[in-house]
Amino acid sequence: MIALDSSVLLDILIGDPMYGEVSEICIGDALARDEVVVCDAVVAEVLAMLDTQVDLMETLASIGVRYEATQEAAAARAGHMNKRFRARGGKRERVVADFLIGAHAMLQCDGLITRDEGFFRDYFKGLKIVVPTPAP
Template identity: 50%
Template structure:
């Protein structure tokens, strides 16, 4: 099971210049098994593009499933956010970013994201898939 970040979905659904790379990464992941979104990703897609029912319908139509965030992922997200702040992190990164990473690390086998630097730094061992990367 592979998780997908909202930035990739927003590229795909908005038809941005990076949409073809997002689509290729998603197709490749779907060929390997299920691709899922967590609550944070659904909320971010809804706030950026469309309302809840429309967003979930669009996500389901492209083959994505919903994956609830487990307690262990929520705890890890809080721990990583605390580490971020102790390292001098600003409010640029908030708890939702850490929830996406913890969900992918603890409940999935990889994360499709445009923000691989952040996730690589805080979620060691998480396999990252960056659209357009070789």
């Protein structure tokens, strides 16, 4: 099972001109091999960013992505990682949702599809990261 970050999901939902197509291909490739899931933090972030009243769960189901709630252990890990981030002088632009997404992917999935590679590699060592990359 592979987790999907909100940035990649938004790429396809809003039709991002640079990343929309490569994100869609990346998700399709992942679906051909395994289940692709989003956690509650992704659902919340995406709904907050969309201008429409889209039924996100219906849209996710139509592309083969399903919702999986964050388990208690992942939520606790996210809190600890966020606390560590702040102790290291981390800026407020990093929100708890980013840590929830990373902890969910680390503890409940086999990897994460994201464009925020640096952050997740830094804070979730060992997490398999898949980055949709446009052709040069």
